[in-house]
Amino acid sequence: MPGSPAALGRAKWYEYCTFDGTMIKKGLAILRLTALFLATAFPASPTASSPQNAGKYFVLDNGLKVALYERAGLPLINISAAVNVGTKDEPEGSSGLVHLLEHAILFRGTEFRSGTEISRDIRRNGAYFNATTGQDLAVFDISLPSDRFDFGLANQKEILFNFDVSAEELDKEKDIILEEIRMVRDDPRKHAASLVYQNLFKGHPYRNPAYGSAEDLRTVTPDKLKAFYASFFVPGNCSLAVVGDLPLKDMEEKVRAVFSSVKASAFKPAAFEKAGLLEKSVEVEEEMDVKEAYLAIGLIGPDYNSPDQYAVDLLAEILGRGVNPMLNSALRGRRDLVQTVGMNYSAHEYGGALIAFFTLDPKDVPMARSEAIAFLNRVRDLNFAKEDYFGQDQLFVFDYLKSAKNQVRFNFQKAQETGLLLANSMARHLLLFEDKGDKESFLDRIDRVDSTDLRKAAAKYLSKGEGVVVTIVPKKKS
């Protein structure tokens, strides 16, 4: 992307002691955090503005949920539209259907414009244009100069609710997705994360990789895709979030003017079982042409609305993030078994995933693997806070819990700095969040977590079920 920091010299930041390798899932974790921040900025009533008048939430007559957030600063407007359709909704034998639809909607045309015309218009309006497919949702983002807000809204409405595609155009997009699948397959971190997900959710609707399977994709016809599209892309199954430097009043007027005309359509979203803990451990080892080894350990975590999420958020910080997380001390500190450590928790509507990720010398894989698993099992018995100790011992121990709470606060603040991230998170939150009438803020809930909660969460999610262990190792020389 032009203007990326790379323009001044491509240098990655290397964390002081740890490096988070699972960037995709980290992204999801940040999105959730951002959404939880924004949720606190919005009033409970769908009709009133927040006390700060920064945010507004309402539902259009056709069922579209809308959140607006005024953010003075750069002259940019960020629009995200989320649709409650994800890999969970893919019929048997259609792995990748939602991802293909997401691609086709973005780039392959509508009833009114061809894909070429859409690309031309996007460029002329200085827009960043992208979309993502996940287990629960497909989200369509556009970020553009504020004075192009009208175009941004009209474009998103048209691609979402007036989609059309020809067989020729669809075939072209399939070719591109096949390249994307190969690209992921060549990336040891992404491939390992994908294998963890596929095995962690085996038997659950989340089992399909978001990118899909090449075999299934080849069988998708325009008619099949359009029929699937028609059943999900209705306003009552969607949300829209706008974050930018326009007054709320202007945002609301324009959103209502553009989206109120979309016809309502009856829609009842499907409900799925929550993902259960794994009963049998799964081991996957693959060889690739790499120099280092990559180890990922996945476990089922709490879902998006679970009360356990706060303790698990903190556990992820304590175990695998920050300056010197516990996994770093356990595996790297004294024994130098791994080179980098990371831990991510991603919460989805019907279950979550906890993934510990390591890069290491290939010769250390067996030892690191068993040490890491043993350590995760022991977490339920550990002390995390000064309060867990007595007397003078309190003076000498490190308060992991306090550190993790501050790290969550840091992440919370950091997430507020990027407009598109805020819009994307809010659009997701509107569809995933179950309002149980609880008024306590996210940070208040984090503050209430104590060591006992952490041990309970560790016992439930790190020790109780089995896990998925994926190792990517260098190809053996023939």
Next chain:
Amino acid sequence: MSPSCLKRSPEPAGGLFGKRAGLLSSGFLILSLAGSVLAGQGSGPWKNPPLRSTLDNGLTCIFQKDDSSELTCLILLIRGGRSAEPSGKSGLAYLTTRMAVEVPDEGKIRNLMVQSTRLSVASLEDCTLISVQCLSGSLVDALRIVSKIIRAPLFSGLRIDALIENMRHQGKAELDSAANAGHAEFMRAFFGPEGRGGAVWGTEEILKSIRKNDVIRFYETYFKASNMVLSVVSDLEEPVVAAHVRKYFGGLMTGARTETRPGAITVPADRRIYREKEAKQSYLGLGFSLPVLSARNYALAFLTEDVLGGGVGSKLWTLRFKEGLAYAVNSTISYPMGEGLLEAYLETSPEKLEAARSSLERVVRELAVAELTEEDLVTSRNNSVASFFRANETKEARARTAALFEARGLGCEFLATFLEEIRNVTAAEWNAFIRDVFKMDRSVEVIIGPKQE
């Protein structure tokens, strides 16, 4: 250090960062010239302009107030970087900088951990960077610990060896990504195997040869206040940050700045580089040198990067959208001091590689003779400015960009005047720049992938 030691700015803004770095005088011009993206802005693109000042010890300081979060981000830039590495010592710049923030005292590490302060290090062609990010309420503790260790790091053989071992692994993991490996090949081809083009992490052999004395010498030569730029973006008020900066960085080592001159680019005799890698896809890239960095050349390169590979609708987009050759097509510029580098690249299936080579070359050749119009320029200008805003939206990114602009002679005010510079580019000038850059007989091709027939 007392406040009287400061070279106070003549501006009446008060505090360390009083001088508005020319922004006020150009504010109106920016508004009137920068086009649609700036419409409605009262004081330039950023709510608060970056302010510059200099401590008595020669440390250049930049401050920008930003209320978007309750965080403070601080970048300490040390001039030198890979260009300053002696022959046979690639990786020394990273190693030394990393050692300079290795806190030996466990109690202090715990303090940083409890407060969730984040430290990271990067090694670039012409400088190294130390990033400190913290909750603004923890700034004092963070600065106290970090500044103390930077002023007096502990260079023990044991610690250096441990870090070298880690670098050895990081270097391998980095090159497991074809895109990273491709970029490293371009750097080496254009800038040479050492210095600017040298490996960030060094190589197995070189790392073995680095001694404690090399680290100490590098530190003593480059870690002087006059050789550094400190850039801070924070929600705290300027006088508060200024007082902390004076207190904790006023004691950095003094001494004359150590100049490092970037070597000129040489196009290698063998302009086709192939590295075998068993993979599902092949990486394919074309690299071109950019003229010596200046404000205008930076703006021209930015526009060129955009028109070539700046996302949806760019010239390279055709390779994806129409020809189905790749999922990701991209172009990037690297612009350190001296000449820069522009890369256009994609990853494609081995069976499509020849078609991709031919299409990539065709797109570049066509662009070189395209005679882009005023409309093309307006489009790229809008895209570039919006991209620039997004890329510098976070405090850390903006603190880093300001520090790099300052160190590379463009001045931190280029954060805002960049827009003016872009606006002033004419179509004729842009076309001439493009013709000059995209000379195929000076390009380098890199392919990393399965064995070719």
